[in-house]
Amino acid sequence: MRRFLKGLQGFYMVLVFLFLYAPVMVLIVLSFNKAKSRAVWGGFTLDWYRKLFENREILSSLEVTLVVALVSALVATAVATVTCLGLDHLRKRIRSLLLSATYIPIVNPDLVTGVSLMLLFFFMRLQLGFVTLLLAHIVFNIPYAILSILPKVRQMDRNLYEAALDLGATPAQALRKVILPEIMPGVINALILTFTLSIDDFVISYFTSGNQVSTLAITIYSMARKSINPQINALSTLMFVSVLVLLVIVNIRTSRDVRKKPKEVSP
Numbered sequence: 001m002r003r004f005l006k007g008l009q010g011f012y013m014v015l016v017f018l019f020l021y022a023p024v025m026v027l028i029v030l031s032f033n034k035a036k037s038r039a040v041w042g043g044f045t046l047d048w049y050r051k052l053f054e055n056r057e058i059l060s061s062l063e064v065t066l067v068v069a070l071v072s073a074l075v076a077t078a079v080a081t082v083t084c085l086g087l088d089h090l091r092k093r094i095r096s097l098l099l100s101a102t103y104i105p106i107v108n109p110d111l112v113t114g115v116s117l118m119l120l121f122f123f124m125r126l127q128l129g130f131v132t133l134l135l136a137h138i139v140f141n142i143p144y145a146i147l148s149i150l151p152k153v154r155q156m157d158r159n160l161y162e163a164a165l166d167l168g169a170t171p172a173q174a175l176r177k178v179i180l181p182e183i184m185p186g187v188i189n190a191l192i193l194t195f196t197l198s199i200d201d202f203v204i205s206y207f208t209s210g211n212q213v214s215t216l217a218i219t220i221y222s223m224a225r226k227s228i229n230p231q232i233n234a235l236s237t238l239m240f241v242s243v244l245v246l247l248v249i250v251n252i253r254t255s256r257d258v259r260k261k262p263k264e265v266s267p
Helices: 002-030 047-052 056-087 092-107 110-123 130-155 159-166 171-200 203-208 216-226 230-265
Strands: none
Touching: 002 230, 047 230, 056 092, 056 130, 056 171, 056 216, 092 130, 110 130, 110 203, 130 171, 130 203, 159 171, 171 230, 203 216, 216 230
């Protein structure tokens, strides 16, 4: 009976993963299909990847996406780092209240966040474009950065800062040479996570970018509405692989931190 239940559990897991990743695998295979038809295999080719990197519209969208993702990740991580250090020294009730408010954008639907930011920019009389797109990405990245950094801040010994000051360090030196190295794994994870989320975002970018700039996600959406272009398959494959690599790096770093923790605690 136990063997039957284990076998049934394994079969169920295979079905779940097949349902989740079969469409992605089909997309990756079609990105190497020489024929434009999705029903006919015309042979292996890399022409769609070559044409992809010759497409000026896609390259322009890629540049905007990478710049927005990098800048928003850096700014959001810096703001989150300062926020986490401040939250750690607040009273428990106030800290819990602020954390609850911080986590609301995470559980809030992206559609609501995107529309709200668009209306806010209209109210502030800001023309939708690169600036509003960047501000929107910074806003929705900050809560995720706080989630990554706050656990490291809580694990840190609160006496380290005072000890550094007693040994003659200035507040800036104590922050740079003592505090930041202690929470650096969380900071790096926050950078990678927010960079990945920014690249992957569509809904918020759609409502805050306007007609002047376009991200990769918006460009893919526009191309897919016109026709099924095999370049979309190639571009989607590259985005999937890039996000997968970044997530693997985050998981590896998290696993290493978990393994090191018992060693540091043991005498």
